[in-house]
Amino acid sequence: MTQYTRSVLLGLTLALASHSAAQTMIETVGAAGIQHTLTSAGTSALPKVNLPATPADPGTPSSSAGTSVPAVAVTPLTAEQQTQLEAAQAAFQARRYPQARAAFEALITQNYTNPAPHFGLGLVLLAQNDDKGAAFEFTQFAALAPTRFEGPYNLGVIATRAGNHEQALTLYGQAAGLMKNQASPAAQQQVLEALATEQTRKADFAALSGTLATMGTLDPQNLDVQFRLAQARTLSGQGSAALPGVYALLARAPARLDAALLLADIYVAQGLPDRATRELDAAVPRAANGSDRATLLLRKADILAVSDTRAAVFAAQDATREDGRNAAAFARVGELRALRGDRPGALSFYQNAVKLAPDNAAYRAALAGVRLTLNQNTEAARDAARALTLRPDDATLARALFVQGVAAYRQGQYPQAIKALTSSQTRAPSADTTLWLGLSAYAHKDYPAAAAALSESVKLNPTPTARLNLASALLASARYPEAEAVLRGLVSDNPKTPEAWFQLGLSQRAQTREADARTSLKTAAALGSTRAAGALK
Numbered sequence: 001m002t003q004y005t006r007s008v009l010l011g012l013t014l015a016l017a018s019h020s021a022a023q024t025m026i027e028t029v030g031a032a033g034i035q036h037t038l039t040s041a042g043t044s045a046l047p048k049v050n051l052p053a054t055p056a057d058p059g060t061p062s063s064s065a066g067t068s069v070p071a072v073a074v075t076p077l078t079a080e081q082q083t084q085l086e087a088a089q090a091a092f093q094a095r096r097y098p099q100a101r102a103a104f105e106a107l108i109t110q111n112y113t114n115p116a117p118h119f120g121l122g123l124v125l126l127a128q129n130d131d132k133g134a135a136f137e138f139t140q141f142a143a144l145a146p147t148r149f150e151g152p153y154n155l156g157v158i159a160t161r162a163g164n165h166e167q168a169l170t171l172y173g174q175a176a177g178l179m180k181n182q183a184s185p186a187a188q189q190q191v192l193e194a195l196a197t198e199q200t201r202k203a204d205f206a207a208l209s210g211t212l213a214t215m216g217t218l219d220p221q222n223l224d225v226q227f228r229l230a231q232a233r234t235l236s237g238q239g240s241a242a243l244p245g246v247y248a249l250l251a252r253a254p255a256r257l258d259a260a261l262l263l264a265d266i267y268v269a270q271g272l273p274d275r276a277t278r279e280l281d282a283a284v285p286r287a288a289n290g291s292d293r294a295t296l297l298l299r300k301a302d303i304l305a306v307s308d309t310r311a312a313v314f315a316a317q318d319a320t321r322e323d324g325r326n327a328a329a330f331a332r333v334g335e336l337r338a339l340r341g342d343r344p345g346a347l348s349f350y351q352n353a354v355k356l357a358p359d360n361a362a363y364r365a366a367l368a369g370v371r372l373t374l375n376q377n378t379e380a381a382r383d384a385a386r387a388l389t390l391r392p393d394d395a396t397l398a399r400a401l402f403v404q405g406v407a408a409y410r411q412g413q414y415p416q417a418i419k420a421l422t423s424s425q426t427r428a429p430s431a432d433t434t435l436w437l438g439l440s441a442y443a444h445k446d447y448p449a450a451a452a453a454l455s456e457s458v459k460l461n462p463t464p465t466a467r468l469n470l471a472s473a474l475l476a477s478a479r480y481p482e483a484e485a486v487l488r489g490l491v492s493d494n495p496k497t498p499e500a501w502f503q504l505g506l507s508q509r510a511q512t513r514e515a516d517a518r519t520s521l522k523t524a525a526a527l528g529s530t531r532a533a534g535a536l537k
Contacts, residue, residue, distance in 0.1 A: 072143065072144055073113060074113055074114060075111050076114065077111060077114055077116065078111075081110060081111055084106070085116055088104045088107065088120055092123060095127070097128050100120070101124045101125070105121060107120075108121065115140075115141045118137045118144065119145075119151075122138040122154060125137060126154065126158070131158045135155060139151075147182075149179035149183060151175075152174035152175045153179075156175060159171055165198055165201050165202065169195070169198040169199065172191065172195040173195060175191045175194075175195075176191050176195050185218050188218055189219065192214055192215045193215070195211050196208055196212060196215070196228075205232045205236035208232040209233050209238070212225055212228050212232055213229055215229075223252065227256075227259055227262070229242075229245060230245045233245070234266055234269070239266040239269050246262055255286050255288040257295060260287075260296060261295070263283075264276040264279050264283075264300075264303070273304075273307070276303055277304065280299060281300070283296050284297065290322040291323050293323070294320070294322040294323035294326045297329075298316060298329055300315045301316040309340050310340065312336050313333060313337060313340065316329060316333040320333060325356060327352075327353045327363065328353075330350070331353035331360075331363050331366065333349040334347075334349035334353060334367075335366065337349060338366075338369075343370055343373050343374050353366075354367050361393075362387075362393075364384075364387040365383070365392065365400040365403065368380045368382075368387060369399065371383060371403075372403050372406055372407060375410075377410045380403050381404055388401070388404075397427060398433075399424075399428075401421070401423050401427070402420075402421065402424040402430075402436070405418075405419075405421035405437070405440070406436050408420060408440075409439060409443065415444065418441060418449075421436055421440060425437060429456075431461035434453045435454065435469065437453040437457075438450045438452075438453035438454035439469065441453055441473075442454075442476070447477040450476070451470065451474050451476075451477050451479065454466060454469050454470035454473050458470050464493070464494055464497065467486055467490050468490060468503070470486055471483045471487045471503050471507075472503065474486065475510070478510075480510045481507075481511070483507045487500055487503050487504040488504065497527075498527035498529035498532065501523045501524035501527065501529070501532065502524040502535070504524075505517045505519075505532065505535065508520060521536050522536065
């Protein structure tokens with residue numbers, strides 16, 4: 001994916017299935033059922049469980065993780081025990097958990113080798129958040145009914161609740177393998193949804209594609225599953241394979257925003273940005289409302305910005321016309337205009353963004369930065385200070401402090417400038433910040449601090465401006481040989497810089513090398529330095 005492949009791909013989310021209280025017992029006593037508790041509160045630790053093998057005859061041993069589970073002959077329930085089981089199930093359905101637990105435990109005492117009471121007790125204990133007890137009962141159930149999917153599935157639920165996602169993934173995979181010929185379509189969807197959730201957490205998009213494809217086969221009318229399948233295929237590097245599904249989805253739901261954005265992202269990833277923008281243009285008239293049209297146009301602006309900022313400005317401006325309340329659209333136009341050097345235009349759009357979203361720290365800091373480039377120092381300082389009160393993220397915080405520091409420097413408030421720029425540098429080191437920090441320290445007559453800051457600026461980005469200012473700070477600190485070394489490099493790289501030659505002459509004179517000094521000063525004077533001409537008299 002490229003940096004412009006934004007929310008649709010990077011924001012891939014797959015919802016957890018909702019809790020269902022209804023639950024019937026296993027095949028020996030009724031229709032197969034399933035209990036899903038992914039949204040329940042979990043416990044802090046997961047007990048070690050033995051995973052049943054897939055699939056096996058009830059009469060053959062099963063094993064997992066190297067641990068053999070001995071085969072146990074299942075003892076059928078008597079008629080009386082069957083009645084007791086149904087009463088226990090009814091208590092569970094009515095959420096009378098203490099009564100249900102006692103009833104299931106009594107049945108287990110009477111007939112330990114029948115899986116049904118273990119299953120019911122496991123469900124009760126899950127409902128009571130006793131995951132350790134539930135894990136034990138579901139492990140017993142899995143050993144007694146190794147071909148049933150409910151055992152590994154519910155053990156997977158416990159693993160998910162405890163945050164043991166690798167184990168949950170394994171267990172849900174086992175359940176999916178066992179359920180095919182025994183679970184209802186709804187139950188299969190629920191197991192596959194849990195499996196898909198863990199595959200998403202692991203970012204195993206290839207496996208996720210297979211799971212979602214199965215879900216789509218079970219429910220061909222589910223457009224959300226179709227979309228998620230296209231997402232997963234794209235994220236697994238199979239964007240071109242996802243295209244037929246995306247086009248089919250758009251044929252059935254032409255106004256679907258997420259599908260249109262995904263389609264554009266796929267073409268961008270294929271190195272076809274022009275095709276992507278054409279698809280976005282085609283999607284705009286189909287969009288359901290102005291907000292969706294603005295979103296499509298902003299994505300178009302992002303794609304165009306790579307190669308044509310002028311066209312990107314127009315696309316982003318179209319977004320503001322489609323949705324006049326979209327602060328992000330106005331901010332994007334401001335950003336693009338600033339990139340093109342249109343500072344007054346950038347100022348106007350950032351002002352609109354701030355009006356629409358007055359509590360957005362990033363927009364306020366960006367407005368402050370534009371004001372700084374227009375030498376509106378008082379206003380820039382005011383907006384930067386406001387941004388600092390809006391809980392900005394680290395990058396925005398550093399930017400606001402930088403603007404505050406430069407504005408203070410320009411207004412002669414050197415201690416305040418040093419404080420703000422030092423704080424900005426701590427959070428986001430940059431050559432520009434250390435340059436202004438050095439200038440502020442120099443103006444405050446703290447020459448050693450100025451030299452240290454400017455030296456760091458040169459390390460980060462050795463621009464002629466930073467090198468020349470470093471030389472000035474070294475001269476002011478009486479570090480003449482170091483200053484001469486910096487200046488010799490500077491005049492070698494930029495021989496027509498009069499100020500560098502002038503300072504070189506001063507450094508040589510300070511070391512009592514008058515002949516060398518006069519040569520450097522004459523060169524500076526010839527290049528137009530009046531100060532050098534005066535120093536030669």
